[in-house]
Amino acid sequence: MLSSGTSRLHRSEHRWALLFVAAPVVGYLLFTLYPVAMAFYTSLTNSNGLGVARFVGLDNYVRVISDGYFHQSLFNTFFYMIGIPIGLALSLALAIGMSRAIPARTALRTIYYVPVISSLAAIAILWQWAYNGDFGLVNQVLAWFGIDGPNWLADKDYAKPAIIAMAIWKGLGYSMILYLAAIQSVPRTLYEAAELDGANGWQQFRAITLPMVRPVTFFLVVTNVIGGAQIFTEINIMTPTGGPELSTASAVWYIWRQAFKYQQMGYGTAMAIVLGLLILVITLIQFRLNRRNSFVLD
Amino acid sequence: MKKSRLAAGMVAAIALSTTLAACGAGSNTDDDGKLTFMFRGGEDEKAAYEEAISRFEEETGVTVDVVVTDADQYATKLQAAIAGNNVPDVFYIEQASLQSYVTSGILLDITDHVAEQDVDLDNMWEYGVNSYRYDGKLQGTPEGRMYGLPKDVGPFAMGYNKTMLEAEGIPLPSVDEPYTWDQWLEVLKATTKDTDGDGEVDQWGTGLNVQWNSQGFAWSNGADWTNEDHTEVTVDTPEMAEALQYIADLSNVHKVTPNAEQAATLDTYQRWMAGELAFFPVGPWDVSVYNELDFEYDLIPFPAGSTGEPATWIGSLGIGASATTAMPEEAVQLVTYLSADETAQTTLVEAGIQVPNLKDMAAEWAAEEGAEPANRQEFLDVVEDYGRPMPAAFTYGAAWYDELWTNIQPVIDGQQPAAEYLAEVQPRMQALLDEANAAAEQAAAANASDS
Known part of the structure; x- marks a missing residue:
């Protein structure tokens, strides 16, 4: 050259x-x-x-391999990812709703997007209050229906679902906006043709909308998994000690505690590298699975 | 296909690098004729310290740059500053971090500077001053070199709701004669009741948080966390089990506390402030808030276990100077000013955030007419007489100690006997303590050969 x-x-x-x-x-x-x-x-x-x-x-x-608490925190981290498919399904449903001519559409879109631009620390503190066992909003609402809610963040069985619910709520707006853009760029002609062929709403969704937004789904899954593997701020604020029996501690939280609180920077860094490699492997697997429609990346 | 692999590689690289980007290094020793002071605290504390520091600037002509952080972020930010070779000239130091900061050559040995500056150490709490002495092996000994002075000492006493006890017709507790555990339990039972007749208990004897409130019970029952030179973990004793079980039983057997699930401090703290609890521990940092409450309260010693003597912990935070500061004289001057200067102490004490560091001032403060709480002397008794450092205050890091609390919830919930749990956790704590002691030795050796 x-x-x-x-x-x-x-x-x-x-x-x-x-x-x-x-x-x-x-x-x-x-x-x-x-x-x-x-x-x-x-x-x-x-x-x-x-x-x-x-x-x-x-x-x-060697210590990473035998450290039960690190394994626990890894398990917690991946457990939190249960929220990813739930969040994506909800935001896709919302995006479909929002792409129709419904009243106050702009206002609704804005409301769903507010959590995304809010400070994560502020949100975590608000939710910590909402989950308070005695005075919390969540348990007050449950009480209307005669349900006696648990002390969410202090109970080792409920703490993780509580954090998942918060994370879904926080991420909803972002995924919704991306889906909205994707849905609006699907050519109308496809739906018209399908209608002529007699396809009902569900069939149109299955055969047109879902495949057409697939690149967005893929993008969201990959970025959510990477982001989810690094969940830290909300854990540290809502459960500063990692929750009862380390039931909410995420991998990054545990790494942070060892490295900065217990001053074991070497060990903390080793765990960070292991976590980084795990994310790398998972991401490569995702790309491989997605290879069939790699054309969308062109 | 190619593109997708490239994209995969890039995403993965980003993922890897964002996970790892926590550590960096820079190089900058500041020599700008100014001191940097890094500390932490809430609004009240920040305001009080800024006032004290501006007076220091006026008196000495030294400019001080103040860096203040939230309590949670302090340790992380200080370490980042150290990693970036940008150590503040003067900063807060925790008891439990002192040894690693000394062996890593970060803290200045201020023994000689302090001697030159004519500070009356005899007028300061021995516990506070000794906390920041370290002889290369043991911390907290009067012979050790001095690596800081106390910012404050934090005696933790028991408080009671005077208004409630009077309304219930219960004789007020003696300030000299601590309750025995049995006596205390009777009072707790008498105060736990349903006051508005709706069938639900809405007033309780107390509400304790095991992680912060169990030390006094354990010590006064003759138990301790380690042996004297911090080499053996001794939590698996009957005395320790009895103390923990007593606390757990308050909730599960006697039901004199809000139920076990709600033991997280936030809830009991608020119930105390709402006047729903008869007894609750009080530290000096609580006083400015508690004095505004709708009921009267006062201080007593913690209930005494089998030894008959009350016990509790005293916290402390220190102020140290950087070993690499360009202005050691001025830095130590600021340390002694904040810790031991009478005017500065008056400002800080009046802000209601601490007890005085100076003995003569403290005596006046305790005897003050119409003081609230009336028995301020209890704080001073804790400092001078029966308070102890936290179990992990003088060890090389607190990982071994935190391990005790990690899995304690089943004991608190009454699902596991304390004795069984303690037997289970002791080996894990011992392993972590051994590790800490080994790390301390290595760090000391590495530092000695390095310098």
Whole structure:
């Protein structure tokens, strides 16, 4: 390529091009690859994040394998992901509703989007109150129906579902907006043709809407899984001690506690790397499963 | 196909890097003729400290940049600053982190500076001053070098709702003679009742949080968390089991507390403030809020177990200086000013956030006419006489201690006997303590060979 152009202008433009390419590459090396490499090195030491660290080889990784609390926190993290399909189904249903001419449509869309732009910390504190066993909004509403609600966040069986419900509520608006855009870009002609063929509403949804929004579904699943694997803020605010018997502790929460509270930066980093690799593997599997319609990425 | 693989790689790379991007490093030692002071606290505390610091600036001509964080974020932010070689000149230090900060060469040895600055250490609480002394092996000993001074000491006493006890016709508890556990239980039973006749109990004897309130019960029953030099975990004793079981039984057997599920502090704290609880522990940091409540309250010692002596914990937070500060003189001056200067202490005490660090001032403060609570002296008795440091205050990190609370819920709920649980958890705590002690030795050795 370089040899094909010989004029001065051509070479000068090439140099400029390299400079432009260099900017993001250097940025990536400096701010991503270098920290990752440092993190990997740290995971092989007994660093406490403060002073001199000693090289301990794979000790931290051996400990990851046998640490029951880390396994528990990983289990919790993946348990929270039950909320992802529920949230996607709800937001798709909402998006379909919102794409019709219903009264106060703009107002409704806005209401559903408010949680998305609100501060996560503020939301977590509000929900912590809502889940309070005595005075909480949730239990007051349940009491109208004669149900005596549990003390949600202090009960090891109810704490996780409570957090899932909050996460679904928080993410609904974002998924809905993306689905809305996808639904509105489906060509009307497809529905018209289907109607002529005598397809009912459900058949139209199954055969047209669902496949046409599939790229969005895929995007949302991938980003939600990655985001869900890193859930931290709401856990730390709503259950500062990781919940009864560490029943709400997420993997990132546990990593944070070990690294910053107990000053085991080396071990915390090793767990972070394991978690990162797990996310990588899961994401690769998702891409493989989605290969059939890889055309949508073109 | 190719594109999808590329996209996959990119997404994965992003995922990996965002997970890991927690650690970074910079290099910057500031030498700008200003001190940086990093601390934490709520609004009241922030205002009081800013007032004290502006007076310090006036008196000394030293400019102080103040960095204040929420209580939750303090440790994380301080560590980030340290990792970035941007250690604040003066900062709060927790008792339990002192050793790792010293062995990592982050805290300045201020022993000589303090001696030069003519601070009357004899007029300060020994417990507070000694908490930040460390001789390379033991922390809290009077012989150790000094790595900080106390910001405050936090004695934790028992409080009672005077208005309620008077209304129930129950004789007020003695401030000198602690209740025995049996006596206390009788009073708790007498105060637990349904006051408005709707068939539901709406007034209780107490509401304890095992993680913060059980220490006094355990110690006064002759139990402790570790042996004296913090090498053996000793929670699997009958005395400890009895103390924990007593607390659990208050809820499950005697039902003199709001029921077990509601033991999370938030709820009992609010019930106390609503006047629904007869007894509730009180720390100095609570006083400014409790003085505004609709009922009168006062302080007594915690109920005493088999030893007959009351016990409770005293917290403390320290103020230390950075070992790499460009202005060690001024930094230590700020430390001593905040900890031991009379004017500064007056400002902080009047804000209702702490008891005085100075003994003579504290005596006046306790004897003050019309003081609320009336028995302020109880706080001082805790500090001088029967208070103890938290079990993990002087160990290398608190992971071993937190382990006790992680799985304790079944005991609190009455599903597992305390003795059985303690026998189960002791080996796990021991392993973590061994690890902490090994880490302490390694860190000390590494630091010694490094410097």
